[in-house]
Amino acid sequence: MRSLIKLAAVAALAVLGPVATAQAQSMVAPMVTSNMYQPTSSAWDGFYLGAQGSLIGMKSHESAPGILPPPEQLLGDIGGSAGVFAGYRYQLTDWFVLGVDAEVNxxxxxxxxSGLNYGALKWDAAVRATLGYPVAPNVLAYGTVGYSWGRFDLSPSRGVTTEFTAGGFQLGLGVDMMVTQNIIARLNATWTHYGVNNVPGGGTSEPSNQVVRAGLAWKF
Incomplete structure (x- = not known):
C-alpha cells in the first residue's frame, strides 16, 4: 500500500512540477536589461511651430539733451506681446536635448x-540655442542663450520720427510639456539687454527687458 502511495506521489510531481514552476516564473517581474529597449528616436526630436503671448517688463537708461534733465533717467513700463515661434530639437542622450529656437513678436x-509716453518697443525677434534636461518623459526643462533684435520708437518724446533697431544678448529658462504626441505647451522667461545705442537726433538709449511667455506648439 505504501509503495502505491509513493508511486502516485512521484507521478503527481512529474506531471504538476513543470506547471507549478512555470506559474511561479510568471509571477516574478521580468528582468530589464539595457539591450531590451532601444528607441529609434526621441519623443523630443523634430520640428515644432507655435503661437505665444507674453508679459513684458521694460526699462531703459535714456540720455536726451534738452528733453531729459541729467542724470540719465530710468524709464519703465509693463506691457504685452503676441507672436509666433518655431524650432528644432535633437536628443543626444537620455539626459541632454539640444535645439535651436526662434521667435518674432x-x-x-x-x-x-512724468506720466507721458516717451517711446515704445514696436516689435522684437530672437534666435537662441537651447540645452534641455528631461525631468519626466513628457516634460523638458531647458536653458537658452541667444540674440534678440528690437525696433524702438522714441518719436513721442522727440516730436519727429525717431526710430532705431537695437540688438543684444538674451538669456533664459523654460519648461515645455508634451500634452499629446503632437501638442507642446510652453512657459519660459528671458532677460535681454540691447546695449547702448545712439539715437537719431542726439542722445543715447540703453533698453532692456524681462519677458514671461506662454504658448502652444504643434510638433511635426
Whole structure:
C-alpha cells in the first residue's frame, strides 16, 4: 500500500512540477536589461511651430539733451506681446536635448516719463540655442542663450520720427510639456539687454527687458 502511495506521489510531481514552476516564473517581474529597449528616436526630436503671448517688463537708461534733465533717467513700463515661434530639437542622450529656437513678436509696451509716453518697443525677434534636461518623459526643462533684435520708437518724446533697431544678448529658462504626441505647451522667461545705442537726433538709449511667455506648439 505504501509503495502505491509513493508511486502516485512521484507521478503527481512529474506531471504538476513543470506547471507549478512555470506559474511561479510568471509571477516574478521580468528582468530589464539595457539591450531590451532601444528607441529609434526621441519623443523630443523634430520640428515644432507655435503661437505665444507674453508679459513684458521694460526699462531703459535714456540720455536726451534738452528733453531729459541729467542724470540719465530710468524709464519703465509693463506691457504685452503676441507672436509666433518655431524650432528644432535633437536628443543626444537620455539626459541632454539640444535645439535651436526662434521667435518674432508684435509688441504693445511703452516707456513713460512724468506720466507721458516717451517711446515704445514696436516689435522684437530672437534666435537662441537651447540645452534641455528631461525631468519626466513628457516634460523638458531647458536653458537658452541667444540674440534678440528690437525696433524702438522714441518719436513721442522727440516730436519727429525717431526710430532705431537695437540688438543684444538674451538669456533664459523654460519648461515645455508634451500634452499629446503632437501638442507642446510652453512657459519660459528671458532677460535681454540691447546695449547702448545712439539715437537719431542726439542722445543715447540703453533698453532692456524681462519677458514671461506662454504658448502652444504643434510638433511635426
Amino acid at each position: 508684435n509688441v504693445a509696451t511703452q516707456f513713460e516719463y
